[in-house]
Amino acid sequence: MPTIQTIYQGNLRTKATHVASGNTLITDAPVDNNGKGEAFSPTDLVCAALGSCMMTIMGIVAEREKIELRDTKFEIIKTMASNPRKIAKIEIVFDMKANISLSIEQQEKLKRAALTCPVALSLHPDVEQVVSFTF
The missing domain is CATH 3.30.300.20 (K homology (KH) domain)
Structure with missing residues (x-):
């Protein structure tokens, strides 16, 4: 069983899910690397x-x-x-x-x-x- 499952949502953003708990987190590329910087890189x-x-x-x-x-x-x-x-x-x-x-x-x-x-x-x-x- 995987520990984390992640989906690329486009626009340099991912959504990762911790399988055991269902908790999720979003990542964005930072502004200085073509991203939005709206979440943790x-x-x-x-x-x-x-x-x-x-x-x-x-x-x-x-x-x-x-x-x-x-x-x-x-x-x-x-x-x-x-x-x-x-x-x-x-x-x-x-x-x-x-x-x-x-x-x-x-x-x-x-x-x-x-x-x-x-x-x-x-x-x-x-x-x-x-x-x-x-x-």
């Missing part, structure tokens, strides 16, 4: 996947360690390269200040969890990953 989704994966793995560690991470925020900056067009750099800044005071040991566990998430480990080594944490 495929490269935006790669960046979002990286940040969400890091946060999810930190969440797993936090649950095990009895650390509350609710309301943690993060921002992502994507930098594209040309010739060939590809993601050159993904910068993620985690704002952990909304959480209780974390010991240095807890901070290090969370950082290690984020940096070893499956998406981070799956990206090509040429994609620079710059990750910072504010505690």
Whole structure:
């Protein structure tokens, strides 16, 4: 059984359906690449996947360690390269200040969890990953 089924809707837009849940998402090509830019681009989704994966793995560690991470925020900056067009750099800044005071040991566990998430480990080594944490 497939994980995702996708339909090309024309005009550089796709509609992907997560088979198990029925949830859908739309992608558009960005304006600077002939698209409408009305939805996430495929490269935006790669960046979002990286940040969400890091946060999810930190969440797993936090649950095990009895650390509350609710309301943690993060921002992502994507930098594209040309010739060939590809993601050159993904910068993620985690704002952990909304959480209780974390010991240095807890901070290090969370950082290690984020940096070893499956998406981070799956990206090509040429994609620079710059990750910072504010505690």
